[in-house]
Amino acid sequence: MSVLRGFLWLLVFLLLGQAIVLWLPIALPAGVIGMLLLTLWFCQRGGMNADVVAVSQPLIAMLALLIMPGVVEIFFVAGRFADQAGAILTALLLGTLASVASSLWLMRRCLPPETSHE
Amino acid sequence: MSELGATLAAVPQTWFATPIGAIGLTLAAYFLGVRLFKLMRHPSWCPPVIIAALLIAAVIALLPIGIDDYNRGAAWLMLLLGPATVALAVPLYQQLGQIRALWKPIVLTLPLSATLAACYAVLIAWLLGAPPEVLASLAPKSVTSPIALSLTQELGGSTALLMGALMTTGITAIFGVEWLSRWMRIRDPRLIGLALGINGHALGTVRAFEISHQAGAFASLGMSLTGAFTAIVLPLVWHLWA
Incomplete structure (x- = not known):
């Protein structure tokens, strides 16, 4: 359950990022804004949320897997x-x-x- | 008998009619890629991602499906890139003390490094006579892919060429950092992480996490700051120059 709760937190910050990007004059990805907001939230509460830590480990380990489909495309263009x-x-x-x-x-x-x- | 053959031929299409086929193929290729990487004794010039991507490309070429069928399904997997980017806040926060202590040298060196990362490639391609479309696709090559994609569209480059440039840059940066840091006798994981993140975007950051948690955190920092800096400066400089 902890992992799912953490995932919901990530989605909340991603959605916040998507909303804020609309107000920015330059095209920054929502994920980067969400990451910065989450870091600020951790700083403000003086520690990390255990649920977010639980979900971040497997997700970061998956990063290589997530960028693979983009790599496949090179061979075809x-x-x-x-x-x-x-x-x-x-x-x-x-x-x-x-x-x-x-x-x-x-x-x-x-x-x-x-x-x-x- | 021929009926059985026809049914068999329809199997790949059925698999790739939903995203399940593409996701299963990506996962299988990933684990096979990691295993082959270990069997080949960890070659730095060929990260597991490339081995896995080659396997996927081979399967797509052999089966009666196209790259578009695969991309449609794999897009579901790539959706997770958003939350995964947000999750990078965890290593970033863990290294905040280190980063705070080093903010001055980072602020001094990062903009220059990020500028050079874009300028060298554009300059070389321009000297070799590449057209503006190619230059616009190469300029954001060191930036993480979501930012790079929106940048190259704004500058009038090709998305497909940019994806290729991103991957080539990532692999070259991983190889270059490994090779040059050994040659320059640099062992500091913070420095190696920063260099990987600034020059090699997400691919470099993934590699940095394989080295250590600290290198990974500094790579995510380098990647985000390079992305933000390039997103602001590149369009301004480009329109002044063009």
Whole structure:
């Protein structure tokens, strides 16, 4: 029962997010707004709701499963952009490696080491 | 005998007439993918998601059903992405102390990292002569898919190409973070998590949760902040430039 009650809480915050998105000038996904609202609620009550914790563990473990259908689609649309494939792949592979390298470098420079909890 | 054959041929259509077929196929492929991943001794260049997606694509190609039949059913499964995103509040709250202590460096580095993630790819594709439609589909490549989809529609890109770009980026980011962090001798799970979330959106975040809970929390933080920042800045910059 705890899991179902937690799921209802998640749905309530998702629905709240969907309502708030209507008022925002930019297109943010309702899930992200719901996540931020839920975090704020936890902060306000000074702890987490046990039901939400019970449902979040299996749901987060399922994330990989939930994004799979999107991955399947690539194999069926790849042909449409075949003539641009070289440019697209080079941009994605090199661009992502470059951005990973620069963000790791930046973070290492700016983040203090873990031992000093300041 | 031929009647039996006709009945047998109708079985896949019956399965995929309701979402049950697509959901069952996705679950089966997922567990098989995880098992194959273990058998292949955890190759970082080929996460279980990709193995499972290849299995599903093969089944769709072999059976007399189309990708649309599968997508219609799988949409029910993807509905859970909404509540699952909200559930990320739990790891986020658990790491709030750490995040609060680090808010200054995060605020300093994250916008620059998120900007670079979009700029490198667009610049390379532009230099190689890609048309605006392709550039608009590549720009939101490091952003979590619900935000990226609405962004690419606003910029005039292709949704299908964007999905492909998202997945390629996610896998490259997972591989890149693993490889470059070893090379740069970075072991801090917070840093690796942030890099995975900023560059590799949901795929990177899933990978970060496999590393540790802390890395996962920082990845969700990196993913959400990159998403919010890009959603605000990208349309503004795009319309100024175009």
